[in-house]
Amino acid sequence: MLGGGHPDTAFGYATLASLQEDPSEAVGMLNRCLEIQESLLGEKHPAVADTCDQIGDALRRMGILERSLEFYERSLKIHQEKVDCHLPVARLYAKLGIVSLALGNGRDVVRHHARSIASLKDAPVKRDQAFLSIYDEAGKEMLRERDFDNAVALYRQALSIRKVMCGQLDPDIAIAHEGIGFALFSKGDYIGALREYQKSLSIRETTLEEDHADLLAVVEMVDIVRLKISKVESLPSHAGPGNGLNWTF
Incomplete structure (x- = not known):
């Protein structure tokens, strides 16, 4: 029987988390995975960064946006210390921008998006559909919510990325x-x-x-x-106010 601090136990929690439809259940399992990884690998290991990223995703799905930002920022900090991590860094800046958009922090949206594009330009491989899907899925969600302005903003960000790719x-x-x-x-x-x-x-x-x-x-x-x-x-001109x-x- 595997102990609580065994690498395979951490992998098991991560696998179970990926199968959960309820994001709150996923967060619980990912937090257990994170504790094991930190004790075995240290706080700056790439696996820790990936788990923080996944916790950020789950918290974003739950609408816990401030906490989501914290985990994305932690993951970003780890990746920035590594070599050739341009795509993970670009993805994380994109996610930070999307959460900032949901929080109404317009300046942060622009700043994160610009850094995402800059990181992508340095990436050795430009075409990455998983990265683009971050913006595409967020845009679709805004459309479902009839938040058309934010949907357009997200789709335009995806377009600017595609022009690079x-x-x-x-x-x-x-x-x-x-x-x-x-x-x-x-x-x-x-x-x-x-x-x-x-x-x-x-x-x-x-x-x-x-x-x-x-x-x-x-x-x-x-x-x-x-x-x-x-x-x-x-x-007729009197049919309604504003721009017809x-x-x-």
Whole structure:
């Protein structure tokens, strides 16, 4: 029987934590894993950094954002002392930015995002879908909550990362513009949505056959958005306050 301080016991707790649907259960198991790792490996071991990162994720899912920041910052500090840890550092800055966004700390969002991009530029391998998914999933969550402004902000951050990782004509760039366009369309900003869909269309027309399904789908969305704009512009001037191009039908 393995003792409480055996490496395999720590691994067992980490494995069990990954299987938990309830993040609070995961936090409990990860904390036990962390205690064992610290006693066996020391507080600055990469495995300790990874566990702190996972605890931060679980706390973020629970909405315990300040504590989540603490664990992300601890993980970041460990990774920053290692060589060739550009991607983990970039990911952690991204997570710090997302939590700061949820906390309403706008300056921290900008600062963390800039450092995330800077770390990514130094990474030997630029393409890392797991890193991008941090922003993509957070953007989708904001859309589900109908928080369109933050969804757009997150999608724009993902786009700026993709521009570092991919060429300007990469299909992922087109997809990113479509995601921003959808968020703006949902918000009722049809002019902004049209601009994003047209950027996607420009890429699609360059890289795809004219009868390709992805190209035709973007053409259809451009037509839909233009129709919305024409409806708004045809409304009488007294129909409502403010900029009519932001209204939703």
